[in-house]
Amino acid sequence: MPSEKNKRKRPERPTIHPKNKYSDNPPDFSLLASLYPSLKPFVLYSRDGRPRIDWTDFNSTRELTRVLLLHDHGLNWWIPDGQLCPTVLNRSNYIHWVEDLLSSDIIPKNSNDGDIVRGFDIGTGANCIYPLLGASLLGWTFVGSDVTDVALEWAEKNVKGNQHISELIEIRKVTDCQGAISIEDSNCGESVNCENKMDGNVTVVEEAELLPSSFDPPLDMNKKYSGPPLLLGVVRDGEKFDFCMCNPPFFETMEEAGLNPKTSCGGTPEEMVCPGGEKAFITRIIEDSVVLKESFRWFTSMVGRKVNLKFLTSKLREVGVTIVKTTEFVQGQTCRWGLAWSFVPPVRKIISLLVPEKSSLSFTLEGLQRQFSAFHVLQSIESFFCTGGASCKLNASSFVVDITASNDQCKAFLRDEAKPPNGAATCNTLEASHSSSHLHLPSNNLSFQVSVYQQIPGTLLVKASLQHRDGPVPGVFSLIIQQLEKILRCKFCREKTTRN
Numbered sequence: 001m002p003s004e005k006n007k008r009k010r011p012e013r014p015t016i017h018p019k020n021k022y023s024d025n026p027p028d029f030s031l032l033a034s035l036y037p038s039l040k041p042f043v044l045y046s047r048d049g050r051p052r053i054d055w056t057d058f059n060s061t062r063e064l065t066r067v068l069l070l071h072d073h074g075l076n077w078w079i080p081d082g083q084l085c086p087t088v089l090n091r092s093n094y095i096h097w098v099e100d101l102l103s104s105d106i107i108p109k110n111s112n113d114g115d116i117v118r119g120f121d122i123g124t125g126a127n128c129i130y131p132l133l134g135a136s137l138l139g140w141t142f143v144g145s146d147v148t149d150v151a152l153e154w155a156e157k158n159v160k161g162n163q164h165i166s167e168l169i170e171i172r173k174v175t176d177c178q179g180a181i182s183i184e185d186s187n188c189g190e191s192v193n194c195e196n197k198m199d200g201n202v203t204v205v206e207e208a209e210l211l212p213s214s215f216d217p218p219l220d221m222n223k224k225y226s227g228p229p230l231l232l233g234v235v236r237d238g239e240k241f242d243f244c245m246c247n248p249p250f251f252e253t254m255e256e257a258g259l260n261p262k263t264s265c266g267g268t269p270e271e272m273v274c275p276g277g278e279k280a281f282i283t284r285i286i287e288d289s290v291v292l293k294e295s296f297r298w299f300t301s302m303v304g305r306k307v308n309l310k311f312l313t314s315k316l317r318e319v320g321v322t323i324v325k326t327t328e329f330v331q332g333q334t335c336r337w338g339l340a341w342s343f344v345p346p347v348r349k350i351i352s353l354l355v356p357e358k359s360s361l362s363f364t365l366e367g368l369q370r371q372f373s374a375f376h377v378l379q380s381i382e383s384f385f386c387t388g389g390a391s392c393k394l395n396a397s398s399f400v401v402d403i404t405a406s407n408d409q410c411k412a413f414l415r416d417e418a419k420p421p422n423g424a425a426t427c428n429t430l431e432a433s434h435s436s437s438h439l440h441l442p443s444n445n446l447s448f449q450v451s452v453y454q455q456i457p458g459t460l461l462v463k464a465s466l467q468h469r470d471g472p473v474p475g476v477f478s479l480i481i482q483q484l485e486k487i488l489r490c491k492f493c494r495e496k497t498t499r500n
């Protein structure tokens with residue numbers, strides 16, 4: 001039996017970078033409402049008296065963002081109706097992750113510019129959130145690029161409204177006339193010159209891989225991104241940056257953007273959608289980075305879907321980067337990933353920063369049948385483990401199930417004849433080679449937590465985390481999760497889904 005003390009040590013869903021202002025002090029809505037009367041109408045109270053925000057109301061989320069930026073960052077800020085409204089906490093996590101990258105000694109630091117850090121925010125949006133946070137929190141300088149008039153106009157307003165940092169941020173317009181530029185076009189600088197006058201939950205798994213530095217990059221000639229330029233043609237001759245960052249349009253269509261009923265962060269089609277979705281958008285950034293490898297120390301982007309993270313990571317290997325790093329950002333039920341790469345030869349030999357044994361596993365369920373929700377999947381997970389006799393605790397508000405299974409129960413999950421939960425009787429279970437009789441099973445209990453996250457409508461991410469990294473045999477854990485995956489896919493998915 002776990003002691004009372006151990007019971008309390010349940011792994012929390014990692015949500016926030018330790019350097020994030022809110023990691024120890026989450027926003028106090030009640031206090032903020034008393035200080036800022038304009039927020040008052042948007043702070044509601046639950047039956048137990050706890051203050052909360054209606055995340056489904058755009059005006060609430062925008063007012064909260066405005067107040068947090070003012071109160072905690074001394075920033076004046078606003079966006080017009082319908083534009084993408086950032087959450088301060090979530091966006092700060094990305095900034096702090098970049099800060100970690102810059103301060104790590106994996107690649108050499110720039111010696112020329114003293115301590116001035118220069119960043120490039122691809123698609124800064126009307127909210128201009130990354131330059132504002134980077135400049136106010138860390139004194140970084142930025143170029144923030146965008147294509148739409150409204151984004152450019154409001155990004156400028158948001159910069160000019162903050163005189164103390166306005167010198168640090170340039171808003172740069174990207175035009176379609178630059179769109180004709182291809183990676184092979186060596187005259188890209190000309191188009192840029194004509195435009196020169198303008199402008200959650202944190203790291204769970206982090207990996208750094210050293211890749212061979214002498215690698216001839218085969219360029220993918222079959223580019224799918226067909227929009228305006230991203231880096232190549234926007235970055236000017238001779239410009240040097242420490243990093244670029246990007247929160248790309250994640251989706252291919254507004255239907256796919258699907259508008260999560262639990263939140264309303266706004267977002268116009270220009271902000272949310274691009275042909276080919278984030279995969280095409282980030283692939284173009286990768287292709288641009290090959291040409292601009294001397295201009296940036298780190299290239300980074302947010303990635304919305306794990307399946308794309310896999311694709312993009314292998315794309316990076318193809319183009320001959322020296323380092324790839326990934327991280328995970330979690331906010332509420334949403335998971336996003338950070339992807340970073342560099343062409344700079346590393347100063348030290350890091351083969352892998354991954355924990356030696358995988359204590360965290362995940363898979364996606366795509367093509368979820370319409371009648372099923374994340375909650376059905378969660379219940380099915382509980383039922384799978386309860387049927388095998390394990391002790392299960394389902395937490396419906398955080399979408400997690402905590403499971404503790406004994407040795408014998410582990411065996412039961414892995415036995416070929418293990419009964420899948422209701423409705424999945426025809427699913428195959430593990431192959432004979434994985435039969436429990438061959439396994440060295442742990443002598444103590446196996447405790448783990450399974451979480452379900454909504455990625456986009458019709459796609460769920462299921463994540464399982466072992467409670468003790470130094471605990472029982474990890475092979476068993478991974479086989480049990482494979483078993484669970486098979487059963488859930490079989491029960492809930494319309495078609496073949498992707499393994500992560």
Ligand SMILES: C[S@@+](CC[C@H](N)C(=O)[O-])C[C@H]1O[C@@H](n2cnc3c(N)ncnc32)[C@H](O)[C@@H]1O
Binds near residue numbers: 084123128129145248
């Ligand atoms: C998802 S929004 C991100 C806005 C903001 N950075 C944030 O995190 O809230 C994507 C932004 O990329 C911009 N965008 C799309 N194509 C672009 C391009 N080729 N160059 C620069 N920005 C682009 C869109 O106008 C939009 O503002």
